[in-house]
Amino acid sequence: MIIPLHSRQYDAIVVGMGPAGASTAFELGQMGMSVLAFDKQVHPRYKVCGGGLSARIERILPADFKTVVEGTVYRVQFTYGGEDSFFIEFPQPVAYMVMRQKFDQWLVEKARQVGAEIKEDEAVVAVQELEDGVEVSTGKGRYRGPIVIGADGAMSVVAQQCFPGRRFRKIPALESEYHGETPHAFQQTRTALISLRAAKKGYGWVFPKENGLSLGVGEFVRGANRPRRSFEDFVNHESAVAGLSIPLPLGHPLPIANQQANRNGYRWTGSLVRHRAVLVGDAGHLVDPLLGEGIYYAIRSGQLAAASVAATLRNSTHRLEEYERNVEAEFGLEFRVAARLGTIIYGLPRSWHWWAGRTFPDGYQRVLRRYCELLQGRETYQTLWAKILQRLKGPFGRS
Numbered sequence: 001m002i003i004p005l006h007s008r009q010y011d012a013i014v015v016g017m018g019p020a021g022a023s024t025a026f027e028l029g030q031m032g033m034s035v036l037a038f039d040k041q042v043h044p045r046y047k048v049c050g051g052g053l054s055a056r057i058e059r060i061l062p063a064d065f066k067t068v069v070e071g072t073v074y075r076v077q078f079t080y081g082g083e084d085s086f087f088i089e090f091p092q093p094v095a096y097m098v099m100r101q102k103f104d105q106w107l108v109e110k111a112r113q114v115g116a117e118i119k120e121d122e123a124v125v126a127v128q129e130l131e132d133g134v135e136v137s138t139g140k141g142r143y144r145g146p147i148v149i150g151a152d153g154a155m156s157v158v159a160q161q162c163f164p165g166r167r168f169r170k171i172p173a174l175e176s177e178y179h180g181e182t183p184h185a186f187q188q189t190r191t192a193l194i195s196l197r198a199a200k201k202g203y204g205w206v207f208p209k210e211n212g213l214s215l216g217v218g219e220f221v222r223g224a225n226r227p228r229r230s231f232e233d234f235v236n237h238e239s240a241v242a243g244l245s246i247p248l249p250l251g252h253p254l255p256i257a258n259q260q261a262n263r264n265g266y267r268w269t270g271s272l273v274r275h276r277a278v279l280v281g282d283a284g285h286l287v288d289p290l291l292g293e294g295i296y297y298a299i300r301s302g303q304l305a306a307a308s309v310a311a312t313l314r315n316s317t318h319r320l321e322e323y324e325r326n327v328e329a330e331f332g333l334e335f336r337v338a339a340r341l342g343t344i345i346y347g348l349p350r351s352w353h354w355w356a357g358r359t360f361p362d363g364y365q366r367v368l369r370r371y372c373e374l375l376q377g378r379e380t381y382q383t384l385w386a387k388i389l390q391r392l393k394g395p396f397g398r399s
């Protein structure tokens with residue numbers, strides 16, 4: 001069968017309309033660029049995800065994102081298998097809770113409103129580099145444009161075809177959605193729960209939603225490969241969800257940021273630009289290696305990519321590689337510190353939980369409060385790390 005070549009030229013072709021692709025298409029559309037976008041599914045579609053947005057997301061999203069927020073978290077309960085639990089509470093939001101089908105559809109509609117042409121139920125199967133652009137093929141047609149943006153998630157076709165040999169690290173994560181009456185602690189959708197005992201080297205979460213809970217586990221350290229057992233242990237032993245009948249979880253790989261080589265040496269964000277192809281979000285493995293937070297980085301990388309794509313299309317001397325440099329500058333050191341904290345915390349989870357629960361003089365509850373401030377956008381990983389070192393110096397200095 002001959003697949004027809006479409007004659008219309010667009011400024012950019014976006015593959016995948018999750019948070020990364022939809023925000024790239026929205027930004028490009030706002031800048032007056034013509035965008036053709038594909039998704040293999042039809043929105044609203046289910047996505048395996050906790051749907052926890054760190055509160056700093058409000059700095060990078062239009063304010064009406066709150067129309068799809070299901071809960072605002074002010075309080076985090078830290079547990080260790082139901083034992084020795086403690087709470088950290090703030091007057092300002094720490095996180096917003098969304099269901100991905102609603103949130104992603106809202107983002108896709110934003111892109112549509114600024115003129116992006118979106119083809120759903122149309123999977124991209126091949127991407128071919130041409131002398132002066134790219135050709136993207138689906139089962140239904142071939143489409144050409146000067147630049148392709150790979151926003152097609154952890155198993156990205158664009159990454160596989162345009163970035164051969166790119167190394168990545170995917171860790172297992174599982175998620176279940178409980179619909180029904182929730183325990184008292186989660187009823188006002190103000191409290192989220194984190195358990196360091198839930199995974200061998202990782203954590204478990206309970207996120208409050210309008211009509212239930214999202215529960216899951218992520219195993220964050222190489223070699224820790226028993227997420228299904230971890231999930232069962234977590235829901236069976238966590239007293240906060242005792243007695244609930246939790247459906248079996250679904251899994252999806254989480255492509256966490258990992259130090260990798262690119263043509264400029266070793267970087268935390270790897271190669272994100274090659275020829276006329278750009279990777280954003282999970283396709284570029286832009287996921288925080290401590291918590292597995294990916295939505296913030298998907299949206300922000302989409303915004304950074306759109307700025308570089310537009311500048312390159314408008315000015316032939318502008319280099320698309322600027323996007324890669326901007327991502328490394330904004331996320332690179334952050335991911336490095338996050339990975340270091342992950343090694344420390346997931347290496348000694350019980351001790352860390354004990355210390356984190358202690359208050360002044362030698363406990364780390366203050367550090368944990370600062371971590372919540374990071375989620376609020378009032379700290380960064382780098383400032384947090386400096387404060388942890390300061391606290392460590394205290395007891396050791398005294399002894």
Ligand SMILES: Cc1cc2nc3c(=O)[nH]c(=O)nc-3n(C[C@H](O)[C@H](O)[C@H](O)COP(=O)(O)OP(=O)(O)OC[C@H]3O[C@@H](n4cnc5c(N)ncnc54)[C@H](O)[C@@H]3O)c2cc1C
Nearest residue numbers: 016018019020039040050051052124152153281282294295
């Ligand atoms: C269990 C679990 C829990 C998580 N919880 C959280 C959380 O609470 N908070 C958080 O911030 N992050 C969380 N994450 C991470 C988060 O889900 C991702 O980082 C985020 O979805 C990345 O967005 P994206 O747009 O890059 O990719 P995706 O959301 O995966 O979107 C990719 C899109 O591309 C489409 N697509 C794929 N292939 C093709 C193709 N060939 N052609 C056309 N379209 C295609 C897909 O249909 C999809 O719509 C979690 C992940 C997992 C696995």
